[in-house]
Every structure is written in structure tokens, then in C-alpha cells.
Amino acid sequence: MAGKLLLALALVLALASPTRAEPDSASEAEIQYLLEFVANSNCDFIRNGSSHDPAEAADHLRLKYKRGGKYAGSAEQFIDRLASESSWTGKPYTVNCGGRIEPTRDWLHGALADYRNRRTADETGKAPATQ
Numbered sequence: 001m002a003g004k005l006l007l008a009l010a011l012v013l014a015l016a017s018p019t020r021a022e023p024d025s026a027s028e029a030e031i032q033y034l035l036e037f038v039a040n041s042n043c044d045f046i047r048n049g050s051s052h053d054p055a056e057a058a059d060h061l062r063l064k065y066k067r068g069g070k071y072a073g074s075a076e077q078f079i080d081r082l083a084s085e086s087s088w089t090g091k092p093y094t095v096n097c098g099g100r101i102e103p104t105r106d107w108l109h110g111a112l113a114d115y116r117n118r119r120t121a122d123e124t125g126k127a128p129a130t131q
Helices: 002-016 025-039 054-071 075-082 104-124
Strands: 044-047 050-052 094-097 100-103
Touching: 025 054, 025 075, 025 104, 044 054, 050 054, 054 075, 075 104, 094 104, 100 104
Parallel strands: none
Antiparallel strands: 044 050, 044 094, 094 100
């Protein structure tokens, strides 16, 4: 009886734990690209009402990735789970690029799509598709 109880408890704990997703090498390369994209942008990042320069924003996202990377098994998960909103307040991050303000989630998904288009074009020898 005690054995069955322990087995049931172990099963409940296993099912209740958050999904862990370790990125494969292609996903890791995409995430690193996105971090460098942020660092090299000329955009201001608004996080919880405060503006941050690209280097500060990239450092913040690197810290979030270091601490929570197990929840980002893909570049999409990195964007959606770590790089788009405050884990403390739930407020979405925004980016201001030359007066154009947009959600960081949209901006990073666009950057990821451009990166993948360029990579595919490099592999096939064809010009990248335009969006």
C-alpha cells in the first residue's frame, strides 16, 4: 500500500512540474542571434515603464535566458516565454526604433523570420524571400 502511495505521489509531482525544454544546437544558434540582434540594434527598450539602451536590454535578456532557459526549447519559446514581458509584473516589453513603437514579441518574431530567410537563402543559393 505504501509503495502504491509513493508511486502515485511521484507521478503527481512529475506531472505538476513545469515542462522543461532544452534547445537543440539550431535553436541555441537562433537564440544567440536574437540576443546579438538586440544588442546591436539602435532601439530603446521599454521595460516596466523604464527605457533601456540595447546593451542593457541584451544583458537583461541574457540573464533571463541564463535563469529560465530550460523553458525555452526553441527561439519562439525564448521570445514568447522570456523576452516579451516582465516575469514580475506581466507587462509586455516594447521597443522604440526611430520613433516606431511596437511590442518586443512582434519585433523579435520578425527578426527571427528574417534570420531564417537569410539562412535558407544561403543554404540554397537563392535570394531571401521578402515579407
